[in-house]
Amino acid sequence: MKNKLIIFSLLFLFTLNITNVSASTNTFPRTESDLQVPSNILITEENKPFILNTPKVDAREKVYDFADLFTDVEEEELYNEILSYIKETSMDFAVVTISENPKSYFNGSDSTTVYADDFHDYNDFKPDAVVFLIDMENRKFYISTSGKAIIMYDDSRIDSTLDIAEFDMKNNAYAKASKKIVKSLKNYYKEGIPRSNRNCELEDGKYKCYKKVPIVPIALVSLILVITIWLCIASSYKKIKAKTNAADYVIKKKTNINRRIDLFLTSNTSRIRIETTTSSSGGSSTHSSSSGSSHGGGGRSF
Amino acid sequence: MLKIIRAIIISYYIIKGCGFMNVVDHKCPNCNATLEFNPKNQKWDCHYCKSSFELKDLKQNEVKYEKANSKPLKDLDVYTCKNCGAKIMTDENTTATFCVYCKSTAIIKDRLVDAYEPNKIIPFKTTKEDAIEAFKNVGIRKIFMPREFKDKKNIQEMKGIYIPFWLFDFECEGNISGSATRVSSWSDTKYHYTKTDHYKVERGGSITFENVPVDGSKHFDNAIMNSIEPFNYQDLCDFNYSYLSGFYAEKYNQTDIEVIKDGKKRTRESVLDILKSDLNRYHTTIIDKENVDILNVKVKYVLLPVWLLNIKYKNEIRPFAMNGQTGKMVGDIPIDKKKFIFSGIITIIIMIAITVGLFLIGGYKL
Numbered sequence: 001m002k003n004k005l006i007i008f009s010l011l012f013l014f015t016l017n018i019t020n021v022s023a024s025t026n027t028f029p030r031t032e033s034d035l036q037v038p039s040n041i042l043i044t045e046e047n048k049p050f051i052l053n054t055p056k057v058d059a060r061e062k063v064y065d066f067a068d069l070f071t072d073v074e075e076e077e078l079y080n081e082i083l084s085y086i087k088e089t090s091m092d093f094a095v096v097t098i099s100e101n102p103k104s105y106f107n108g109s110d111s112t113t114v115y116a117d118d119f120h121d122y123n124d125f126k127p128d129a130v131v132f133l134i135d136m137e138n139r140k141f142y143i144s145t146s147g148k149a150i151i152m153y154d155d156s157r158i159d160s161t162l163d164i165a166e167f168d169m170k171n172n173a174y175a176k177a178s179k180k181i182v183k184s185l186k187n188y189y190k191e192g193i194p195r196s197n198r199n200c201e202l203e204d205g206k207y208k209c210y211k212k213v214p215i216v217p218i219a220l221v222s223l224i225l226v227i228t229i230w231l232c233i234a235s236s237y238k239k240i241k242a243k244t245n246a247a248d249y250v251i252k253k254k255t256n257i258n259r260r261i262d263l264f265l266t267s268n269t270s271r272i273r274i275e276t277t278t279s280s281s282g283g284s285s286t287h288s289s290s291s292g293s294s295h296g297g298g299g300r301s302f
Numbered sequence: 303m304l305k306i307i308r309a310i311i312i313s314y315y316i317i318k319g320c321g322f323m324n325v326v327d328h329k330c331p332n333c334n335a336t337l338e339f340n341p342k343n344q345k346w347d348c349h350y351c352k353s354s355f356e357l358k359d360l361k362q363n364e365v366k367y368e369k370a371n372s373k374p375l376k377d378l379d380v381y382t383c384k385n386c387g388a389k390i391m392t393d394e395n396t397t398a399t400f401c402v403y404c405k406s407t408a409i410i411k412d413r414l415v416d417a418y419e420p421n422k423i424i425p426f427k428t429t430k431e432d433a434i435e436a437f438k439n440v441g442i443r444k445i446f447m448p449r450e451f452k453d454k455k456n457i458q459e460m461k462g463i464y465i466p467f468w469l470f471d472f473e474c475e476g477n478i479s480g481s482a483t484r485v486s487s488w489s490d491t492k493y494h495y496t497k498t499d500h501y502k503v504e505r506g507g508s509i510t511f512e513n514v515p516v517d518g519s520k521h522f523d524n525a526i527m528n529s530i531e532p533f534n535y536q537d538l539c540d541f542n543y544s545y546l547s548g549f550y551a552e553k554y555n556q557t558d559i560e561v562i563k564d565g566k567k568r569t570r571e572s573v574l575d576i577l578k579s580d581l582n583r584y585h586t587t588i589i590d591k592e593n594v595d596i597l598n599v600k601v602k603y604v605l606l607p608v609w610l611l612n613i614k615y616k617n618e619i620r621p622f623a624m625n626g627q628t629g630k631m632v633g634d635i636p637i638d639k640k641k642f643i644f645s646g647i648i649t650i651i652i653m654i655a656i657t658v659g660l661f662l663i664g665g666y667k668l
Contacts, residue, residue, distance in 0.1 A: 213661040222653040239632040242525035246568040248532045249511045259506030271493040
């Protein structure tokens with residue numbers, strides 16, 4: 001009995017120990033002299049404070065549970081889900097939970113958005129990546145997209161992905177919500193680039209949409225125009241034309257239209273409601289982060 | 303056997319008679335529309351007012367047909383073409399060496415018999431030089447015309463010919479009826495309204511045409527004669543043999559009765575046009591009944607001046623004709639098909655290239 005108690009207490013301590021280890025995500029200190037940012041980031045006086053309050057993490061971990069919202073098993077499952085996402089899409093994915101948000105409002109973006117964007121930019125993730133952030137301080141969850149992910153996930157895909165997760169988020173099932181988000185985004189990837197972003201691309205990391213030259217209509221119009229003109233020219237070569245009327249020989253003085261009957265029968269009026277059209281532009285809405293790169297995405301409160 | 307022969311002779315006269323009926327129409331005594339014979343009830347039916355008549359009722363309603371009197375022609379030579387059968391008249395000082403229509407040289411000179419003097423003539427107002435000059439101008443700015451088309455030696459074959467014409471005066475009575483609509487539309491902040499007023503409409507009246515020309519020559523395409531119209535009839539003067547000297551004249555080979563249908567067709571079309579144009583205050587019109595009756599016809603036999611040049615191009619004779627009075631030149635210019643299609647394709651390609659270029663400059667992408 002005593003032995004059993006010891007074994008149980010040892011096991012309990014052991015499990016506690018494991019939980020503690022996995023809950024504390026490894027971070028590396030950043031200093032003024034060594035900011036530890038990827039080489040493509042241009043350090044300026046403006047973005048330095050943003051770099052300093054962004055944790056430096058190991059980009060291979062993928063799940064960064066600073067707010068301690070996931071259990072070990074959940075974390076493992078989520079990690080595997082993310083690995084499958086990365087394998088499928090060859091883009092990067094990170095799930096981040098925070099209990100305190102040191103960021104502030106920047107350039108039109110709220111602190112949740114700023115944190116998620118900075119977390120991607122100032123760590124060694126791939127340029128094409130998704131960061132899913134659960135911000136417990138602001139009680140907000142947010143999907144930040146970078147690089148190709150901006151093109152792949154337009155506003156409507158982000159919106160419906162957030163819809164899928166919203167219920168679980170409100171019921172504190174954070175791991176479940178996160179997994180659903182990874183799965184949903186993976187499925188969207190399989191569907192290919194959305195119609196709204198067909199003519200969009202990344203130019204130096206910036207999201208840009210362009211219009212395609214309407215080559216088929218141009219060709220058709222040119223064809224019709226030239227055929228019409230050429231037929232007119234051809235008909236101008238043909239000067240022999242039979243006359244079908246005798247209009248030249250009417251004697252106006254002896255012409256008299258003396259029977260005119262205009263009998264009103266009926267009248268009807270129809271009406272059509274005037275449609276006021278609202279134009280929706282579609283595509284992905286983007287903003288710039290402190291590092292200067294473009295991000296897309298969206299978030300909600302819970 | 304005798305009965306059969308009699309039946310054939312009778313049916314011949316009936317057919318001949320019917321042919322005559324087509325020319326001289328019967329009119330409905332009620333509404334003046336043209337009547338048609340209905341074999342079922344052996345009566346004449348009016349499609350316009352739905353009444354029918356027997357022959358005795360119609361006798362006094364026949365179209366008045368007046369033909370100007372003609373004296374027999376004399377003192378002229380006639381050249382008959384063995385190839386196409388055209389009969390070309392000349393005075394004794396003018397000779398013909400080839401047929402002006404088919405260019406055949408197999409022509410026989412003879413004395414003219416069985417021909418009538420024209421009532422009127424419009425003498426030539428343009429010279430052969432004018433006609434040659436006008437023909438030279440035909441190809442100006444016609445880039446698709448084959449270069450070899452205008453062969454210099456051909457041009458000298460330009461011949462001045464008086465073409466026999468029948469000039470018809472028609473007094474017509476026309477009626478149309480149908481339905482018409484007028485549409486008006488307006489809007490307020492919520493709705494767009496369209497109001498359609500429906501009317502029953504009818505128009506009728508008398509319209510007179512004078513000197514509608516129809517040529518009396520089988521050898522002349524009617525379309526080419528239509529194309530050199532109009533002639534200015536103020537220059538019509540009494541026929542005189544001396545106008546023929548130096549020119550040819552064709553003997554008519556289609557009588558006024560044979561060609562009147564062409565004149566009637568054009569006249570009928572114009573009557574309907576005039577009546578329909580009186581309905582132009584309506585936005586849409588649907589005519590369900592139309593009727594044109596010709597009440598009186600007068601006909602004159604005249605000679606009108608035409609310069610004619612038949613050009614043989616790729617084994618095909620292309621006629622060019624100039625109105626000898628007004629100088630209007632007509633004829634179908636051949637098109638160099640290779641040049642025509644090739645330039646079209648090049649133009650399409652250039653147009654596409656320019657438009658795509660403009661789009662690219664405007665920030666569009668391929």
